[in-house]
Amino acid sequence: MEHEIVVEGFVLQVEVTHCVNEPPCYGSTNSDWDAQGERELEFKILSAVCYDDDGVRMTSSPQWSTASLAHHYRPQIEVALWYEIDARKRRQRRRAA
Incomplete structure (x- = not known):
């Protein structure tokens, strides 16, 4: 599943x-895991773009x-991804209801 998120001025295209x-x-x-639940994710950044102060697209620097x-x-990417998920x-x- 792909998501587009903004983190620290970078627009990231991320695949979970x-x-x-x-x-x-x-x-x-049964176990602590069942009682507390579990949340984990792994992701891969597909692309990163940043913009200057005037809103002009720049490629990410080397x-x-x-x-x-x-x-x-x-940490910031994971928070943004969980928000989107x-x-x-x-x-x-809501659609199902």
Whole structure:
């Protein structure tokens, strides 16, 4: 699943390669994982674009390869991706109702 997100001035095209989103099951005594739920994802940055102050598109500089962006901004990227994934889930529930 692909998402377009904005992180620290970069517009990133990101592919989620693995996503586990199990809600908590309160009162479950099977295991801690069941009771607390589980959320994890893996992603790959497909492209990164930044814009200058005038809104003119610039290519990302060589010092910011997609791998270095993924490493440096991993927490911010994951937060933005979870926001998008949760929003998509809410929209699908509304359509089904």
